[in-house]
Amino acid sequence: MKKSIRSAALVIALIGAMAAAIAGPKEDIKADMLAGRWAQADERLVDVLEKHPDNALPHYWRAQVLEKMGRLAEAKQELDEAARRDPSEKFAGNKQQLAAMRERLQVATAASDQKAEQESATVAKASIPVQAQVAAPTPSTPAPAEEAATSSFNLQEFKLYVLIGAIVVMVVYIIFALRSKPAPVAEISSGGSPGESPVRARWKRKLEEHVQLLDQALKFSDGQPDLDQAIKLANYDQINSLKGLLNSRIAGLEQDQFEGLDAILMRAKDLAADITRQERPSEVRRREEEAAAARQHEVQMEAMRARTAQAAQQPVYVQNYSAQSQGPDLFTTAAVMGAGAMLASSAGADDRRRREEEEEERARRRRREEEDEARARRRREEEEDRARRERESENSRSSYSGSYSGGGLDLGGSDSGGGSSSVDVGGSDSGSSGGDSGGGSDSWS
Structure with a gap:
């Protein structure tokens, strides 16, 4: 514009x-x-x-x-x-x-x-002759x-x-x-409205997609005939709570609040996976990260072992200064022994470091597995507790309706209630079309 x-x-x-x-x-x-x-x-x-x-x-x-x-x-x-x-x-x-x-x-x-x-x-x-000379005077004005x-x-x-x-x-x-006029449809095609930043439009599209994912998980839960009603209600509560969080973060995008969105999106994926009885995306990502870390560690250890083996196989050169020498050179012998000791010490240190790193990695894996088992156990206990409360509530409502007895309903009765210059460039731009009689006009500009 x-x-x-x-x-x-x-x-x-x-x-x-x-x-x-x-x-x-x-x-x-x-x-x-x-x-x-x-x-x-x-x-x-x-x-x-x-x-x-x-x-x-x-x-x-x-x-x-x-x-x-x-x-x-x-x-x-x-x-x-x-x-x-x-x-x-x-x-x-x-x-x-x-x-x-x-x-x-x-x-x-x-x-x-x-x-x-x-x-x-x-x-x-x-x-x-004089007439001839005077007859053709040369004018002085035409040249200028x-x-x-x-x-x-x-x-x-x-x-x-x-x-x-x-x-x-x-x-x-x-x-x-x-x-060179920019097309205003570039941002609209990326999922945003005109004037919306590309980052905000991308996050808004992701949040809306995860809201739809939760809706699909809820439909799946409601469509399972063998699933207990209490579990369905629990799934409904969890999905609505997370959907409210996602919608609030969509509204917060106007203030460029992008912090923590990755974690919220992963929670939505995990909940949808739990309800649809699939593997959690967070578990898949964790295994992939662990496998990548293990491969990287193995590559580093292999390179370290190769360097140690190469250093151990290098020959030790001893210079013979004279064929008539009466005995071994003490300095050369000490140098050879020191080099061997250094190589052996380096190889041992590398081996110890490798074993320590492997032990630390195994310990980390055990801690993750224990934490995952604890979370799964707490989730099952929460679901069982919620299901138990729902059953007790249903039982109390049924017992109340069974024990109550009263008279019939009375639906009868009536419904009643209460500047100057040497040149004159003025004048009127008009003329006559002929003679002294005037009349007509021929204006020009």
Whole structure:
């Protein structure tokens, strides 16, 4: 659930980033104008006017951009076109600034027309070579405009690449998040509920299985016709007592109380085995542990005997220093005798240790057998005592019912009782579909 919420938040954030990356052209143009990027703003406005030629607002904005770029004649044409599209001039947020701009463009275009007339008269009087030189002046503004257009194209292409990369990253992240989401059924399939630890679920399953085992043993006891009723009642009491203990430990699993559960489960198995007349699992386990211990002890003793025999069979090397020696070397003789004594002592100690361990093991076995016999004897005595009490109780009830005599029953009677800027980017985004008559609208964003 948490991963799904994080994925949804990531998608929303990415969509917001995408919306910011591809904001409407109106906001981009406004940003370019406020930042003084006139060539880029002019390019965007041309694109907008191709789609919305009847809207007065982009004509007005382009008139301001062209004026800033020094293209006064074109600026005056765009301003006149905006006024023609919207005679009410709602496209201007500042009427005084609009009037000042119209006056500047009129004065500038009038001076430009006068200068053009003078230049044409001068050119008419000039010679033909001079006319050829003057006829093709190199404009100074297109080169920056082309460079700005190229820069704008590169910026748009970069935004497109960023957007595509962000979408790819988002899709890959969502796929991996969905694939790595853990399946909540793992713990349920192991016998527990969602959110339950595997250890608690395993112990709960074992306890419930032993409760069912006791129920099966009780059915077996009740289905034995040759079994005394007192023994059946005793079996019923023991099974209910142990089932209550198992159910209480199932409830205690919520507090992670796992201590002593193995012993309780073994008690349930032993009781079910006693009732169904089978061998106790605890006895089977004890014999297996004793057999494993005996095998391990035999392996250790065999290894010890092998080491002792190997040490006794090793030859004793005596060095003859000189063939002309007149008698045995006392040091060598003492060393040989000491080594032999050490080997004999080691072998004797190992043999004594082995005998002591065997005696201890036999004593432990005798104690276990005596304890088992004592437990079995106490269990039989308890069962016989319980059966005797049940028989006495039955006899007392039968004697009481036989000795009691009374009159008949009376069942009759009645049942009654009581901030400022040099650029005007305000105005209304509306225009007229033709002429000075107004009417219609061509909104853009």
